Amino acid sequence: VRTVAGVLEAALSLILKEPVKISSAGRTDAGVHAIGQVVSFSTLRAFPFDRLCIALNSELPDDLSVREITIVGDDFSARFSALERTYVYAILNRREPSALLARRAFHVWLPLDVDAMLAAAPHLLGERDFRSFCGVLPESGATVRTLRRLEITRRGDLIRIEMAADGFLHRMVRTIVGTLVECGSGRRTAESLASIVAARDRAASGNTAPAHGLYLAGVRYEGYDSYCEAPIFEHGR
Amino acid sequence: VRTVAGVLEAALSLILKEPVKISSAGRTDAGVHAIGQVVSFSTLRAFPFDRLCIALNSELPDDLSVREITIVGDDFSARFSALERTYVYAILNRREPSALLARRAFHVWLPLDVDAMLAAAPHLLGERDFRSFCGVLPESGATVRTLRRLEITRRGDLIRIEMAADGFLHRMVRTIVGTLVECGSGRRTAESLASIVAARDRAASGNTAPAHGLYLAGVRYEGYDSYCEAPIFEHGR
Numbered sequence: 190v191r192t193v194a195g196v197l198e199a200a201l202s203l204i205l206k207e208p209v210k211i212s213s214a215g216r217t218d219a220g221v222h223a224i225g226q227v228v229s230f231s232t233l234r235a236f237p238f239d240r241l242c243i244a245l246n247s248e249l250p251d252d253l254s255v256r257e258i259t260i261v262g263d264d265f266s267a268r269f270s271a272l273e274r275t276y277v278y279a280i281l282n283r284r285e286p287s288a289l290l291a292r293r294a295f296h297v298w299l300p301l302d303v304d305a306m307l308a309a310a311p312h313l314l315g316e317r318d319f320r321s322f323c324g325v326l327p328e329s330g331a332t333v334r335t336l337r338r339l340e341i342t343r344r345g346d347l348i349r350i351e352m353a354a355d356g357f358l359h360r361m362v363r364t365i366v367g368t369l370v371e372c373g374s375g376r377r378t379a380e381s382l383a384s385i386v387a388a389r390d391r392a393a394s395g396n397t398a399p400a401h402g403l404y405l406a407g408v409r410y411e412g413y414d415s416y417c418e419a420p421i422f423e424h425g426r
Numbered sequence: 427v428r429t430v431a432g433v434l435e436a437a438l439s440l441i442l443k444e445p446v447k448i449s450s451a452g453r454t455d456a457g458v459h460a461i462g463q464v465v466s467f468s469t470l471r472a473f474p475f476d477r478l479c480i481a482l483n484s485e486l487p488d489d490l491s492v493r494e495i496t497i498v499g500d501d502f503s504a505r506f507s508a509l510e511r512t513y514v515y516a517i518l519n520r521r522e523p524s525a526l527l528a529r530r531a532f533h534v535w536l537p538l539d540v541d542a543m544l545a546a547a548p549h550l551l552g553e554r555d556f557r558s559f560c561g562v563l564p565e566s567g568a569t570v571r572t573l574r575r576l577e578i579t580r581r582g583d584l585i586r587i588e589m590a591a592d593g594f595l596h597r598m599v600r601t602i603v604g605t606l607v608e609c610g611s612g613r614r615t616a617e618s619l620a621s622i623v624a625a626r627d628r629a630a631s632g633n634t635a636p637a638h639g640l641y642l643a644g645v646r647y648e649g650y651d652s653y654c655e656a657p658i659f660e661h662g663r
Binding site for chain 1: 459461473480483488489490491492493494521523524525526527529530572581582584586591656657658659660661662
């Protein structure tokens with residue numbers, strides 16, 4: 190299976206002429222986009238540092254690119270030093286599909302009421318046990334996370350959902366989005382979210398929204414934030 | 427070869443149970459995107475008109491979608507009734523490439539001076555012989571077109587070029603863009619455009635910009651305009 194980590198490690202290993210293993214800040218399942226992904230690796234090679242980003246991008250395929258490279262301390266880990274992850278989810282909410290957004294946004298043709306979706310937010314924000322929104326349980330079994338931000342806005346045909354937390358469980362963003370979509374279409378009430386959370390059971394929540402609407406937008410560290418806007422929301426007229 | 431027209435004709439023929447030939451308003455070479463394309467066809471079948479758009483989209487692959495369908499007079503031709511076509515060209519102008527824009531914008535890493543590009547516009551606007559910007563000559567041999575609008579704007583890393591004309595020659599937009607990029611990077615002066623136009627020779631103009639940055643944005647008719655913004659410029663925060 191071709192993975193982002195595998196392709197990146199192969200390019201780094203080729204350039205640095207030694208096997209390189211990376212640590213990634215945020216999970217990205219197949220089909221998920223990443224704009225603000227952060228990875229770390231260590232090497233003893235003396236490759237000219239200012240040319241590494243250009244060398245890497247010329248080696249990488251066009252669906253994977255590196256924005257910047259910085260030297261960090263030995264104790265830094267892209268995964269374990271992260272303080273907060275931000276994901277953005279894009280929904281195309283109109284009757285007709287869009288060829289250019291087919292793999293960039295989740296097409297929901299039923300009209301969605303953003304206010305009804307927003308009414309569910311108070312039941313999800315804060316420190317909670319998100320087990321009802323978890324696909325594969327983490328090895329530790331710990332399913333408590335702190336959801337610090339949940340914003341839902343409409344711009345024309347597109348609905349943009351942004352979530353920030355200290356960490357996310359497997360498929361947590363997509364399952365929350367799938368459940369919010371059911372609130373927005375009237376199939377579920379915002380108040381029902383309280384009992385879904387309390388159930389601590391994946392069967393209580395809604396469908397998992399598809400991977401292709403999801404963007405890992407950024408990772409925050411002490412003194413650094415990789416946040417970038419998803420291209421479909423970035424350059425409006 | 428798989429073409430937009432071929433895929434659309436196959437879906438229409440399947441639904442209407444008769445061979446359908448379409449007429450398209452604007453040319454889209456391989457790799458070019460179309461948001462505001464208009465096509466016309468005639469049929470004697472009595473398919474329930476209000477369900478045709480939904481039936482068609484469920485038959486079409488996800489990289490081709492139909493926004494709306496309208497009944498027109500017998501004398502209407504998507505191609506010959508068109509009064510004006512508008513194309514938008516997207517350039518990503520920064521050092522690093524973008525995975526998500528790789529097939530949606532032309533990556534130019536040399537810094538481009540938009541003012542220098544705009545200075546070339548007066549030499550191109552209006553009714554002119556665009557033979558110097560024409561790939562394959564039209565059968566008629568007529569290479570005079572009227573360029574009514576040429577706008578160049580920068581939004582962050584993206585440069586947006588919009589051109590409207592009564593019609594465009596083969597590769598005309600891409601050759602104008604390639605020449606403007608050479609003005610923007612300082613390889614060519616804006617004033618040199620006057621002699622390029624006068625030369626009536628493809629060898630006088632610049633490189634053809636790649637297809638994947640080009641969007642057919644809209645076609646204007648008497649009383650109707652199909653114009654849509656390209657998704658990368660549509661939904662800014």
